[in-house]
Amino acid sequence: MTTLKEIAQAAGVSMTTVSNVINGKLNRVSADTVERIQALISQSGYVPNQAARSLAQRESRVVAIIVQASENENIFRNPYAAEYVGALTVELHRSGYYPLIRFSDDYRDVEADLRGWNVAGAIFSGTFSRHLQNIHSLKTVPTVLTDCYFRLPGVNHVGVDDDAAGQMAGDYLARMGHRRVALMTNNLQDSEVDQHRLAGFRTGLAAHGITLSERCVFPQPIAAETIGQLTSLLRSPDGPTAIFCTADRIAAQLMQLLSAEGFRVPEDVSVLGFDNLPMAEITHPPLTTLAQDIDQKAHLVVDMLLRHIRQETLAPERTLLGVWLVERQSVRRVGPPAALAPDTSA
């Protein structure tokens, strides 16, 4: 193993000079010294020791990525989480940072990660406010909160405009002629993202004089054991004709279950998803969904974080990303054509 000291000795210069070359402070070193040192570095295959660097500089090149999940849960089974973290990883690598991934809902683990590794920054995804409250390092570590609703002055935030997105969902289903609709979320109880999508959905429906009935709100994905609850609702004369799912994954599972119960999508019931993950193309029928741009989000988040780390002028504290509709085949238009007449905006 080669060290900086050895390079310095071989080059007949001090460690400082070598350090300057390594860290690109080339204005402090003469051109031929730079060249000589770089030659030695690549010959010897020298790699700087990150631990020593972190220790001396009191900051590592590590960025913590904290994903809301119960410890021991493989959250990458959720394709949205996996794709998002993967995109963040690519962006961080590109900038010379190393992601430290933690699945957690225990603030002590998170604190230990942030402090123990002297992280340069942290990115949170989907963390509930009640957990974020306890993480005091938010005040000292450059942080970008994503898909969360916890606010703290000076802490940047990036997320989908969930209210607007929910509204778009409600508006779309209403325009497609649906008057009785339902909603299915991942975790309405805890997830503020889900709560805002619901609120927006209500607003969007209200604009068309539609009220979301309480028994049509499913706060968790339905499973094979509990599908009966939904099917009997669907079969009742005043049951919903469309279901908005706040994640493609829920929608895909739901369609599968529905099809096993003999319901046809979209003939018997329409299904609208959220995210536009690759899976939306392989469901049957292909899923109509509200799309978000995960790569764009990851790029923006890392960019914001690096700005923050470099103490540059901060970007706006809060950035809301839009979603757009991708129509495939899981939502159909219902009702007599006359019902559409009042809509003059089409």
Added chain:
Amino acid sequence: MTTLKEIAQAAGVSMTTVSNVINGKLNRVSADTVERIQALISQSGYVPNQAARSLAQRESRVVAIIVQASENENIFRNPYAAEYVGALTVELHRSGYYPLIRFSDDYRDVEADLRGWNVAGAIFSGTFSRHLQNIHSLKTVPTVLTDCYFRLPGVNHVGVDDDAAGQMAGDYLARMGHRRVALMTNNLQDSEVDQHRLAGFRTGLAAHGITLSERCVFPQPIAAETIGQLTSLLRSPDGPTAIFCTADRIAAQLMQLLSAEGFRVPEDVSVLGFDNLPMAEITHPPLTTLAQDIDQKAHLVVDMLLRHIRQETLAPERTLLGVWLVERQSVRRVGPPAALAPDTSA
């Protein structure tokens, strides 16, 4: 920020003693000193500095997870990779290690990670032999190779028995009455996993007197632009009646494309997948596939690696995991019942 030194001063003991308590060397410290120090530690919220620890001990608690991918490619879009890495992450956390995830096909980056972070160990997934050859740290860093075919004495290896699995696929399709079959892989050119599945497939078919025609081997997934190549083959009188895909993802995409072209699965053509990912349940029709146990694999891999790190008696150098058939609805039985007669083993 609290340091070990401060704890020592507050407790009126030396740093050595505190260090011993932190590292569980309790036989060297009296019971009440232990207690006093532990109280101080939890009161102050002290968290050891990982960089300092790594530096002093010349080894970090970092385990590199290297996933074969082109740099800048978000490989977590591949649900198998995501689920596997997620499972490894959970296992490593459970044992107090930190995963360092790297998507790469450049051995220099990998070397830099391994050396720069003084990693305790490394796990490779799917790395091609031609890349692994260049990674000299394999000889010095405790390593488990997974889903690879590169052999090096002293380096552990865990993988699916791809030959046996391919054979199982061939045997199954033959038993279901298919005499003309096709194969579609992810990257036959580079992936030794795919190559072994193909070899096994040929063996399995040969046992039933079936030869896999060259034009029925698709070395890469087919896209919308190239589907014509397959459909014309399918329509020809001696075209294949079943397609074995070496990943569920390929199978799901294929079924989607096929359905858009007016082919029905399994009536017109059967499709067999590989992995049994959650997505296999949401395709239409639900996918018949060869299942592997990802959690088991991850558990085994981490267990092996930790053994290696702790210099315990090594597990066998090579462990092959089996797969099993999960029958859903994408493969149908064809041909006259008589065709089944020669099979006496059923």
Added chain:
DNA sequence: CTGTTAGCGCTTTCAC
């Protein structure tokens, strides 16, 4: 442009 010096926070001999 270059070098000297003093740590960063922890572990680890080796004495006591």
Added chain:
DNA sequence: GTGAAAGCGCTAACAG
């Protein structure tokens, strides 16, 4: 049982 001291590999003032 406990402590003193050296050092892991690097960076960062500060001098020259």
